[in-house]
Amino acid sequence: MRATIVTITSGKGGVGKTTVTANLSIALAMLGQRVIAIDTDIGLRNLDVVMGLENRIVYDLVDVVEGRCRLRQALIRDKRLSELFLLPAAQTRDKSAVNPEQMIRLCDQLRPEFDFVFIDSPAGIEQGYRNAVAPSDRVLIVTTPEVSAVRDADRIVGLVEAGEKGPPKLIINRLNPAMVRREEMLSTADVVEILAIDLIGVVPEDPAVIVSTNRGSPVALDGKSPSGQAFRNIAGRLMGKDIPIMPIKESANALERLSRFLRG
Amino acid sequence: MRFLDRLFGRNEPTSRQVAKDRLQLVLVHDRINISPAMLDTLKAEMIKVISKYVEIDPEGVEVTFSQSKRQSRLTADIPVVGPVKRPTRKSSGRAKAVRSQAEAGGDG
Numbered sequence: 001m002r003a004t005i006v007t008i009t010s011g012k013g014g015v016g017k018t019t020v021t022a023n024l025s026i027a028l029a030m031l032g033q034r035v036i037a038i039d040t041d042i043g044l045r046n047l048d049v050v051m052g053l054e055n056r057i058v059y060d061l062v063d064v065v066e067g068r069c070r071l072r073q074a075l076i077r078d079k080r081l082s083e084l085f086l087l088p089a090a091q092t093r094d095k096s097a098v099n100p101e102q103m104i105r106l107c108d109q110l111r112p113e114f115d116f117v118f119i120d121s122p123a124g125i126e127q128g129y130r131n132a133v134a135p136s137d138r139v140l141i142v143t144t145p146e147v148s149a150v151r152d153a154d155r156i157v158g159l160v161e162a163g164e165k166g167p168p169k170l171i172i173n174r175l176n177p178a179m180v181r182r183e184e185m186l187s188t189a190d191v192v193e194i195l196a197i198d199l200i201g202v203v204p205e206d207p208a209v210i211v212s213t214n215r216g217s218p219v220a221l222d223g224k225s226p227s228g229q230a231f232r233n234i235a236g237r238l239m240g241k242d243i244p245i246m247p248i249k250e251s252a253n254a255l256e257r258l259s260r261f262l263r264g
Numbered sequence: 265m266r267f268l269d270r271l272f273g274r275n276e277p278t279s280r281q282v283a284k285d286r287l288q289l290v291l292v293h294d295r296i297n298i299s300p301a302m303l304d305t306l307k308a309e310m311i312k313v314i315s316k317y318v319e320i321d322p323e324g325v326e327v328t329f330s331q332s333k334r335q336s337r338l339t340a341d342i343p344v345v346g347p348v349k350r351p352t353r354k355s356s357g358r359a360k361a362v363r364s365q366a367e368a369g370g371d372g
Contacts, residue, residue: 147283147290154291157334183278190284194291196333 003036003114005107006238007136011152013123015144016173019209021120022050023220023228027235029084030220033115036075036085038106040132041122042097045089052216053078053086062090065102071109080221085114095127100134107135116238125159133160138238139168140200145175145186150194157197169200171234176205177248188245201234203227204248226251292329295336303327310340319345 008021018041025037039047042062048054059074064087078084090097103119110117121132133139139160143153153170160168172191179185192199206227212219220231226248236243277285298306307327314320324343329336 147287150287151290151294154294158295161334180280183280186280186283186287190280194284194287 003107003111003117004238005111005117005119005135005137007119007121007132007139008142009121009129009132009139009156010123010142010149011125011156012143012149015142015149016203017123017142018046018050018120019213019218020140020142020171020173020203020231021047021118022218023231024235024238025084025116025118026051026078026081026218027220027232028116028238029078029081030232031235031239032083033239034083034113035116035118036087036110036114037118037120038087039089039120040098040103040128041120042089042128043091043094044122045091047120048076048086048088049216050213051078051086051218053088054216057088060088060090061106062093062097065098065106071106080217095122095131098131099127100130103131104135125155129156129159133163133165136165139165140171141168141195141197142171142173143191143195144173145180145188145191147186150186150191154195157195168197170195170197171200172202174205175202175248177250181250199245200237201230202245202248203230203234288331292331292336295331295334296329307340311342314342318347321345 006024008017008024010017018039021037021039025035029035037047037051038061039045040061041047045060048057053076056076059069061074063069064071064074074087075085076088078086107117107119117135119132119136122128141153141156141160143149157168170192172188175188176185180187186194188199188202204226206219206225208222208225209219209227212222212225218231219225219228220235222228230248233243233246307325310327311320311322311325315322321343324341326341328339328341330339331337
């Protein structure tokens with residue numbers, strides 16, 4: 001096997017990098033891929049809780065690069081999907097505990113063992129970001145349809161292109177179709193036009209994401225939720241499947257439909 | 265709200281359009297990483313250089329940035345009044361005298 005190394009980054013914090021990483025990792029494992037998700041947010045680790053694996057951490061990324069354990073000992077096998085693994089970040093250190101060369105070496109070790117290596121980047125454009133992007137084959141930039149997130153995403157696009165990583169792809173997270181229809185939110189087309197990079201998926205705003213994160217059971221495992229479907233579609237596209245990007249449907253109740261009728 | 269807006273003939277731009285316009289403007293400057301003061305200096309030096317070869321109207325010079333895809337384009341629109349060094353021919357009117365490209369790429 002020769003893994004594809006995919007870095008999930010955004011510039012701005014709080015746009016859903018960790019949620020995207022957890023869900024794409026799970027969705028690809030559901031498609032029969034052997035997947036590892038690496039949390040590089042040293043000092044602020046969260047991928048473990050989002051994936052529901054926080055109670056099983058013994059060793060972490062810094063232990064591996066500093067040689068306190070073997071790589072295999074630090075990998076946590078997912079309890080639901082036997083081909084999914086997590087390498088958690090250290091919680092008591094900072095971003096400078098790891099450097100880009102160490103990340104490249106680590107990923108070279110993982111490459112023959114996996115189909116996909118996902119790297120969850122910390123927010124920002126400093127060392128943590130450089131660690132996360134250094135080993136990557138593909139960069140996915142997560143943004144929400146908000147001015148601050150899109151502006152920061154644009155910075156990252158510039159940095160990724162300057163770093164000769166090839167064109168990054170865009171995930172628009174938390175799109176609210178009703179707000180877009182009311183012209184109260186940037187549309188998918190607006191964000192794509194502004195950033196001028198290829199889109200790989202749009203994830204609708206979905207309360208199920210919060211509920212599933214509460215339980216440590218990522219939404220991609222939920223067969224019915226619209227966001228779970230969006231994540232599974234992105235996973236399919238990462239495997240090279242031709243899945244068209246569907247317009248996101250509004251979930252409307254009777255009252256909303258009436259008010260929409262009145263607004264025209 | 266839109267129903268009421270239409271009823272009373274209000275026609276403000278939507279917040280989506282405002283967001284898009286503001287973003288596009290701020291990103292032009294983010295990508296080029298040039299301050300308005302630097303842009304003024306650039307303009308002044310350009311006028312000085314071009315004036316060595318042709319007579320131009322410095323008041324009419326317009327320097328603007330525009331975007332298409334991830335490329336930024338610097339356009340200088342310089343009205344040419346007439347030649348300076350070679351008084352053989354007379355030309356007048358506006359000419360797009362200088363077009364140059366600046367590669368956008370964050371801070372790269």
